[in-house]
Amino acid sequence: MLKESLRKAYGEALVEQGSEHSEIVALEADLGKSTMSCLFQDAYPERYLQMGIAEQNMASTAAGLALVGKIPFIHSFAVFSTGRAYDQIRSSICIPNLNVNICGSSCGLSDHGDGKTHQSIDDIALMRALPHMTVLAPVDAVETRKMVKAMAEAKGPSYIRMSRADLPVLSDEGTPYQIGDTPVMRDGKDVLVIANGVMVSIALEAAVMAEKEGISVKVVNLSTIKPFPKNAVLEHAKGMKGIISAEEHNIYGGIGSACAEALSEEKVSLQIMGIEDIFGTSAAQYDELLQKYGLTAEKLFERIVKANKEK
Amino acid sequence: MARRQQSADQLAVTALKLRMNLLRMLKPGKVGHLGGSSSIMDVTAALYFNEMNFDGSNITDTNRDRLLFSKGHAVLAQYAALVELGCIGREELGKLKTLEGVLQGHPDMEKTPGIEAVTGSLGQGLSIGVGMAKGFKIDKKDNRVYVICGDGEAAEGQIWEAVMSASAFNLDNLTMIVDRNKLQATGSICDIFPIDSYGKKVEAFGWHVIECDGHDMNAILKAFKEAREVHGKPVAIIAHTIKGKGFPFAEGVASFHNGSLTQQQYDEALELLNRQLEEVASC
Structure with a gap:
């Protein structure tokens, strides 16, 4: 069965949405080559914020950007983008229901080499407990592309967890998608x-x-x-x-x-x-x-x- | 929309009115953050009634400057000003932290007109200000962003993440005001967790640093003027203040970080403020 990279699909979809929505900005905590936010950096360097290895500041900075009309996407591994910045997501982003999108790359066990500090087994639980938060987990590259578009268009905070591994393509490109579908x-x-x-x-x-x-x-x-x-x-x-x-x-x-x-x-x-x-x-x-x-x-x-x- | 241009003398009167509003929020027995709200009251008056581009009758104007209280517990100072600017009804002063009122214990943009974000979980407001200032830079807009931080708050590591990113992004439209009142919830900062050489630390991270007396209106206005003239880097104004300023029984007393007034203290404060207001009125 054909396998495709979800994170590459994510990066490409973010670039595509970046051309549709000039308000989109991408924030990265120094993992851009893994999360593939680097593709957005190449396409729109003026809308790409390298935040350094500082996830808490990244989350609250995204809140500030959303408050002046931007649509931020913030990036790190799932374990860091959620757990390391939990209270910032809770307080700066979710309480005021801000339009901040959180990318959790290398979710679950998929960062197999790096071990337990880098493997997210609790990110869904954390994000699911927050009022206003939308929580998504694409099955393949095709669904990833559809989700990024839906995230860019939806209001309020959202979290997407994505595997580091290439996964079998099971979805159909032509089928319409909306958040809440249960294919x-x-x-x-x-x-x-x-x-x-x-x-x-x-x-x-x-x-x-x-x-x-x-x-x-x-x-x-x-x-x-x-x-x-x-x-x-x-x-x-x-x-x-x-x-x-x-x-x-x-x-x-x-x-x-x-x-x-x-x-x-x-x-x-x-x-x-x-x-x-x-x-x-x-x-x-x-x-x-x-x-x-x-x-x-x-x-x-x-x-x-x-x-x-x-x- | 023009910036309000109150003179230093007029601002001193305004600050008395704001302290009167603070007193109206903290009737005897009502627990509230008197100490940190009163230490930053003069700076708050200078910001809203002189420095900032902010019109109380048009609080959604996209050209407005933004003020965030990263030390969210001191938001009573901001409420006092927003009432005086007409954003919030005066009757709300008597309903602080009640189900019936709009004045929350910490800043909540969803509840309170004129509040620009959700802050109060300490350490986050400066980062939010970085995001706003960077957003204005991306859009090539002239809006300025002001963030009030506590000195005790600097123990939060996120403050330093934000400090680093603000200089990395050359945010000369961002001004941090540090309310250097030297006390935190349970006592003296230097006894609890020393944060010395605040200005030197921030300067080492690439900021322009100005130190001033946070209760001298001329000094405060001079600091803001200097901050506007800095290009290419963010500015920190270290405002040296007295916790509880304007309320003699609370000045320098840590327990008024979040405390309540007795009837006697309330009456004493009311009498003092009334007398000070009468004095300036007769000048």
């Missing part, structure tokens, strides 16, 4: 898997394995985490024997928690699959980490079999 990546009637990011392609693999056992699995891409598309999720869940959420994030506070909140009044079983409340570690290959933390098609398949026996 069905594969239809099925027995078990529902709600996933995002890298976990969607893993879920599709597991669904093929399940099909061989006669279990029909529906895979939904929950790329909008907040505002949580509750009605759509409830609709997808109708008639299912069981539901499984799958995420490259701590099981506490991520999309599993969001699903549990939404489904708490429904008579349906939910299994939450993710990183089991531990920090990451360094590895030579990204796949080794997905294996180590149980984020594999095989593990998900086991859960699907269990879910299929629920009713």
Whole structure:
């Protein structure tokens, strides 16, 4: 399957939006060659602010820029752009509901070599807890491009978490997109898997394995985490024997928690699959980490079999 | 829209009126940040009634200068001025920090007319000012940005991140005023966490530094005039002040950082301010 870089798609989309919206400015905390904000720097040097390795100042500076009519996009690795600047995002940006867009690059375990200090397992939980914040996690490069456009056009703060890895292209360029969409990546009637990011392609693999056992699995891409598309999720869940959420994030506070909140009044079983409340570690290959933390098609398949026996 | 041009003598009267507004917010028993609000009151008066391009009847004018209280707890000084400028109804003074009022405990642009950002989680306001000043530079606009910081606030590392970025961006449209009142919430700054040589530190980061008496209107106006003439770098005005200035029982007393007045203290302050206002009226 064709794989494409999400961060390159992000950088290119930001340049494109920069020509559409002259108010867009990009702020970078010295990781521009990783986040690919460097493409914006090449295209619009006068609208590119190199902030140095100072994420807190970057977040509050973005608030100031938004207050004089700019549309700032701020950049760092997911772990730093959220955690290192949490109170600045909370106080300077979210309380006044400012139009600041936060890019969290190299999310989850995807910065496999750098280890636990650089791997974000808690960014969704942090950003999801903030009133006004929109939280997005694209499945591939195509969806990334659509999201950057939507972020540039939407008001209020938003956060996008993106993998460092090239991921399979699963979305269709021509399909219209809006924040809150819950694309069905594969239809099925027995078990529902709600996933995002890298976990969607893993879920599709597991669904093929399940099909061989006669279990029909529906895979939904929950790329909008907040505002949580509750009605759509409830609709997808109708008639299912069981539901499984799958995420490259701590099981506490991520999309599993969001699903549990939404489904708490429904008579349906939910299994939450993710990183089991531990920090990451360094590895030579990204796949080794997905294996180590149980984020594999095989593990998900086991859960699907269990879910299929629920009713 | 022209800058207001009150003379130093007129500003001294205005500052008395603002201190009277502060007193109206802090009726006996009402807890509030008297100390840091009164230490910065003279500078605040000079900013709104002389230095800044700001029209209280047109607070969304895109050409207006911006004033941020990074030491957000001292926002009572800003409220006192915004009431005098007509942005906020005088009746709001009696409803500070209540569900019925618009005057929040810390600056909230969503709630209070004339407030330009959300500050008060210390250390963030200067960065917001950097963003505003840089935004005006990108748009080639002449707006100026003023940020009031506390001396105790300088323990926040973000202040120094902002200081570095302001000089990196050559923001000569940004002026930081440091309310150097030498006290913080629980006592003397030099005892708690020494922040000495403030001016030298900021200067070393590439700023133009001016030291002045923060209660002498002529000195304050002279400092702002000098700041306007600096090109290519941001300016810090270290305003040497007295915490609780204008309220004799509170001057230099750390407990009035966030304290309340007794009825006797309130009456004493009211009598003093009334007398001072009568004196200037008869001149």
